[in-house]
Amino acid sequence: MASHALGSSSRREFLKTSTSVVAAGAIASQVLAPPAVHAAGEDILKIGLIGCGGRGTGAAVQALQADPNTRLTAMGDAFGDYLEAKLENLKQQTEIAERIDVPPERRFVGFDAYKQVINSGVDVVLLATPPHFRPLHLKAAVEAGKHVFAEKPVAVDAPGCRSVLESCQLAAKRGLSVVSGLCLRYGKHYQETVKRVHDGSIGEIRTLFANDYRGPIWMFPRKAEWTDMDWQMRNWYYFTWLSGDFNVEQHVHMLDICAWLMNGQYPDSAIGMGGRQVRTGPEYGNIYDHHSVVYQYASGTRLVSNTRQIANCKSDISAQAIGSKGIASLSDRLMSITGETNWKYDGPKNNVYQTEHDELFAAIRKGKPINNGEYMTKSTLLAIMGRMATYTGKQISWDEAYHSKEDLTPAAYEWGKIAAPPVAMPGLTKFS
Numbered sequence: 001m002a003s004h005a006l007g008s009s010s011r012r013e014f015l016k017t018s019t020s021v022v023a024a025g026a027i028a029s030q031v032l033a034p035p036a037v038h039a040a041g042e043d044i045l046k047i048g049l050i051g052c053g054g055r056g057t058g059a060a061v062q063a064l065q066a067d068p069n070t071r072l073t074a075m076g077d078a079f080g081d082y083l084e085a086k087l088e089n090l091k092q093q094t095e096i097a098e099r100i101d102v103p104p105e106r107r108f109v110g111f112d113a114y115k116q117v118i119n120s121g122v123d124v125v126l127l128a129t130p131p132h133f134r135p136l137h138l139k140a141a142v143e144a145g146k147h148v149f150a151e152k153p154v155a156v157d158a159p160g161c162r163s164v165l166e167s168c169q170l171a172a173k174r175g176l177s178v179v180s181g182l183c184l185r186y187g188k189h190y191q192e193t194v195k196r197v198h199d200g201s202i203g204e205i206r207t208l209f210a211n212d213y214r215g216p217i218w219m220f221p222r223k224a225e226w227t228d229m230d231w232q233m234r235n236w237y238y239f240t241w242l243s244g245d246f247n248v249e250q251h252v253h254m255l256d257i258c259a260w261l262m263n264g265q266y267p268d269s270a271i272g273m274g275g276r277q278v279r280t281g282p283e284y285g286n287i288y289d290h291h292s293v294v295y296q297y298a299s300g301t302r303l304v305s306n307t308r309q310i311a312n313c314k315s316d317i318s319a320q321a322i323g324s325k326g327i328a329s330l331s332d333r334l335m336s337i338t339g340e341t342n343w344k345y346d347g348p349k350n351n352v353y354q355t356e357h358d359e360l361f362a363a364i365r366k367g368k369p370i371n372n373g374e375y376m377t378k379s380t381l382l383a384i385m386g387r388m389a390t391y392t393g394k395q396i397s398w399d400e401a402y403h404s405k406e407d408l409t410p411a412a413y414e415w416g417k418i419a420a421p422p423v424a425m426p427g428l429t430k431f432s
């Protein structure tokens with residue numbers, strides 16, 4: 001099930017192509033849109049959830065709260081126990097319980113559950129499975145004429161990124177909305193701070209810092225009855241083929257903020273180091289527990305990206321831009337600019353998870369689609385590029401990252417044996 005490439009041959013062509021995603025929708029949607037891609041105010045919008053973990057069910061709640069004339073009518077997950085447990089949790093939430101209509105015949109389990117959800121008569125699909133599956137599921141949803149909420153990141157390898165870009169271009173042509181789970185772009189405090197940077201408050205950006213220092217997260221000990229695939233799927237976070245590694249799965253938020261600060265410019269190259277210092281046991285799959293990457297821009301600007309997931313260490317999830325006239329600091333705790341201009345954000349803070357769904361459903365109602373395809377694809381590739389650098393020990397160019405042939409798709413999606421992927425060893429692991 002490998003994704004296929006666009007066939008573009010340079011970074012310039014990629015950027016030109018991806019920039020056209022939103023514009024293409026405005027030109028072509030009148031001609032190519034399938035019927036009923038938006039709904040009048042009283043029409044019921046049917047929602048299908050694909051991926052019933054915590055983030056998926058959270059997205060379902062937010063989607064239902066975004067529009068009173070919505071119904072959750074289908075759910076799909078690789079595991080039936082996940083689906084049933086999360087469905088019961090949703091039914092306990094009184095504010096949305098009456099709009100949950102997922103009878104047994106619309107509860108789908110297994111690797112093909114996404115197809116059944118998409119074909120169940122829904123109007124909007126929420127994609128919240130492990131990131132590996134995002135390109136496959138997005139392609140199927142867009143080809144079926146569905147509006148999409150796609151959690152971040154949108155791929156784990158370059159072929160996946162190329163596939164997502166194609167799907168978002170098709171969505172634009174068909175007048176379909178694609179809203180990204182890179183939710184910080186929907187935060188009023190982030191929007192105001194980035195606007196001030198773009199307006200010149202700190203001058204020319206010279207250096208960026210993206211930090212993601214946090215403690216460990218969940219891990220499910222292997223049970224005797226689990227096959228290899230069961231174990232890896234239930235612990236998807238710890239396997240690069242499923243999550244992309246944590247500097248892709250989680251740190252993509254801060255990398256995307258830096259890309260936003262740079263006004264959509266992306267670096268020419270990356271070099272870095274990383275490894276497993278604490279999470280060394282086989283129960284932690286094959287991902288690293290720390291990465292440090294320096295991205296180099298053609299202008300001379302550098303982005304220094306540092307990530308760590310180790311217990312009993314200082315936490316810091318933030319971005320900082322150092323410019324010729326000042327410094328912008330961005331985190332959920334503080335938004336400020338210091339230097340020639342001194343400013344601190346003291347306005348309202350919205351629930352970014354809710355706002356992204358509010359805007360998605362408002363766009364559907366108005367028939368004015370949102371398409372976040374450009375930045376969600378490029379920022380995902382930015383994170384993958386950093387992993388390529390830390391895994392191989394090589395300096396990786398943007399062109400190399402984009403055209404990489406490394407495809408992390410397993411030989412088959414089957415509930416049986418699957419080898420545990422090896423841990424990458426810099427200097428030994430090859431770039432492909």
